[in-house]
Amino acid sequence: MSPAARTRQAWTAPDIDNQRWPREMFRIDAAELSQRLLGRRLVRILDGGERLSGRIVETEAYLGAQDLAAHCAGNRRTPRNxxxxxxxxxxxxxxxxxxxxxxxxxxxxxxxxxxxxxxxxAPEEGLDRMRHNRTGPRRASPLRDHDLCSGPAKLCQALAIDRALDSADLVNGDRLFIEGADAGSLFEQAEIANAARIGVDSAGSWAKAPLRWYVKHCPHVSRD
DNA sequence: ATGACGATTTACT
DNA sequence: GTAAATCGTCATA
Known part of the structure; x- marks a missing residue:
């Protein structure tokens, strides 16, 4: 489906290849990366080989030392970050x-x-495992698909991502990576919304900076 | 050693 | 809409 046609639909994942990103594709600024990640596939391989994945539909950029909302504001450098x-x-x-x-x-x-x-x-592979990871084996009513990964902490719980994966190499590692190595954006500008970041109200003038991007009309985003 | 905080989520009024 | 949950992390002492 063409990008133009897709704007008339609620949301359709763009076609991508299954190639992993080489290092050089990450050597760009955070705002550029945030937009370029949209539509690509985040893949998590569990111990034992099970594959969980979903299309990235919402991102935020944290720019660097000057960004007062970032953990690295003022070049703050600790074991955590x-x-x-x-x-x-x-x-x-x-x-x-x-x-x-x-x-x-x-x-x-x-x-x-x-x-x-x-x-x-937008979860693609391993939805049953994600449901289990999110809520445990028993639950009165199973989580709906759009509740599995519609938030930064939700998707980590669904994909079993924790501090053990901090500093994991997305280029050469085999536990976490990104697929869809075509160059450039996968969406038309009109398909993407740009807004202030969430949860950074105490970051002064940086709180309102429009550094969040998400796919319009996609039920899997954390908020519209 | 202590205290305050948090790039969130969930349940509840 | 508001509030609780829950504890690693970091700055201060």
Whole structure:
């Protein structure tokens, strides 16, 4: 389906190849990466080989030392956020609120902290396992598909992503990676919404910066 | 050693 | 709409 035709539909995943991203595709700034990730497939291979995946439909950019909403604001560097300073193409997984994990894709040059937060997926492979990971084996009514990965902590729970995957290499590793290596954006501008980031109200002037992107009319995003 | 906080989610009024 | 859950992490002492 052409991008133009897709704008008339509620949401259709764009065609992609199954090629993994090479390192150089991550050597870009976080805003660029955040947009380019949309439509690509995040793949998680569990111990034992089971494959879980979903299309990335919502992202946020955390730009670097100058970005007061970022964990690396003012070049703050601690054991927790060390991987933000690592080479492009690794994961930054952090733990927050005493119970949740979130996953970022580290980008830009090594030593220059920047990353794209993955905020939502349209789940593709392993939905039963995701449901189990999210709620356990028993539940009165099973979670609906659009409740599985519609938030940064939800998708980590669904895909079993935790601090063990912090700094995991998305280029050469075999536990977490991104597929769909065609160059450029997979969407027309009109198919993508751009808005302020979520949960960064205390970041002063940076709180309102439009650094969140999501696929319009997609039921799997965290919010519209 | 201590205290405050958090790139969230869920349940409840 | 509001509030609770829950604890690693970091700054301060």
């Amino acid at each position: 060390e991987s933000m300073y690592g080479p492009p193409g690794i994961a930054y997984v952090y733990f927050t609120y005493g119970m949740h994990h979130c996953v970022n894709v580290v980008c830009a040059e090594e030593g220059s902290p920047a990353a794209a937060l993955i905020r939502a997926l």
